[in-house]
Amino acid sequence: MATASPGYTQTSTTDAPAATHAHKPAAAKTDISDSTLVKSLPGFRNGYATVNGVRLHYVIGGKGEPLVLLPGWPETWWTFHKIMPALAEHYTVIVVDLRGMGASSKPTDGYDKKTMAADIHELTQSLGYDKVAIAGHDIGSAVAFAYAENYPEATDKLVMMEFPHPDDSLQTFPLLPANGAYGDRLGSARPNLWWFAFNQVSGLPEQLLAGRVRLEQDWLFHYFLVNEKAVDMRDRAVYEHAYNSAAAIRAGNAWYQAFPQDISDNRNYGQLQMPVLVMGGPAYKWMKMVVGDKAVNMSAVDVENSGHFIQEEQPERVAKSMLDFLQSARE
Structure with a gap:
């Protein structure tokens, strides 16, 4: 299901202009x-840095030790705007648009999570931080995991939300849903992740979706949200603009096209020794199982009454759980 696009405009420059929607009221x-x-977030500011061959956009604010937040598909740094103020009361919060996302550059390669983790490591080092707490949602969660695996000495604590690092279990996911188990809302059924396959296709998705990516995004929000108003019309306009160009669609899909390499890298990863928190709504049990095989000191929080976008549907619960975990003494 898709709803009409609201009348929002974006004033900053991008790889390509958003398409004109004739139905937008002027x-x-x-x-x-x-x-x-x-x-709209007092105490925060935009920043830019060229690291590891890419230009990254980030938003930074707060006080205290550094906490890095990494967003996922199909969103941007804005996905964390509801929890950033609470976290910033205790931490210097650094929210990064990943390689290929939002105002960050969109190169032709480097979308495996190990390389993307190197982007974040170089960024944190350039900001003067030798060690950070790091958290991610969706694709950002996989990058945060790769950061912890490749830079354990630079990782204080790790928080993963709604997606583990790609592992061999991804290759067992069925192409077709069970008979009668698939609808336009997730509910309690196992999700049919058709976009995992669609995003593997090179060239076609951007031809189909450039200028009208809102159709796909609205379907995903309808499917994955318990409360659809949690991602409101302004939020959707932000995400629509961020992914509406062919370059943005190509880059976002490249995160998925790198999954086979990510799975291969995962086979060589060892056990994480730092404290790890996993939080999930629909993915809770999957997260707990997959991450539990790699983390020796893991806590888990089941975020009830929420779909995939837990930081937007249940921001108070997510922020409190993160702060309780981050501020807890090491065992």
């Missing part, structure tokens, strides 16, 4: 540029 325009969005 009187309903609102600025959704990063410079405007960050003004």
Whole structure:
């Protein structure tokens, strides 16, 4: 199911201009540029850094030890805007648009999670931090895991939300859902992750979706949200703009096209020794099982009454769980 796109405009430059939607009412325009969005979060500012051959956009604010937040598909740094103020009361919060995301550059390669983790490591080092706590959602969760595996000495604690690092279990997922078990809402059924396969295709998705990516995004939000109002019209306009160009679709899909390499890298990863927290809504049991095989000191939180986007549907619960974990003494 898809709803009509609201009338929002973006003032910052991107790889390609968003398509013009004839049905947008001219009187309903609102600025959704990063410079405007960050003004709604007192104490935060935009930053840019060229590291590991890419230019990364990040948003930083708060006080205390560093906490890095990494978003996932099909969103941007804005996905954490509901929890950033609470976290910033205790930590210097650094929210990064990953390689290929939002205002960060979109190179032709380097979308395996090990390389993307190197991006984040170079960024944190350039900001003067030798060690950080790191958290991620969805694709960002996989990158956070790769960061902890490849830079354990630079990782204080790890928080993973709603997606583990790709492992061999991904290759067992069925192409077709069970008979009668598939609808337009997730509910309690096992998800049919058709976009995992769709995003593997090179070239075609951007031809089909450039200028109208909102159709796909609205379907995903409808499917995965318990409360659809948790990702409101402004939020959706932000994400629509971020992924509406062919370059953005190509880059976001490249995160999925790198899964075979990620799975191969995962086979060589050892046990994580730092404290690890996994949080999940629909993916809770899967996360607990997969990450539990790699973490010797893991805690798990089942975020009830939430779909995939837990930080947007249950921000108070997510922020409290993160703070309780991050502030707990090492065992």
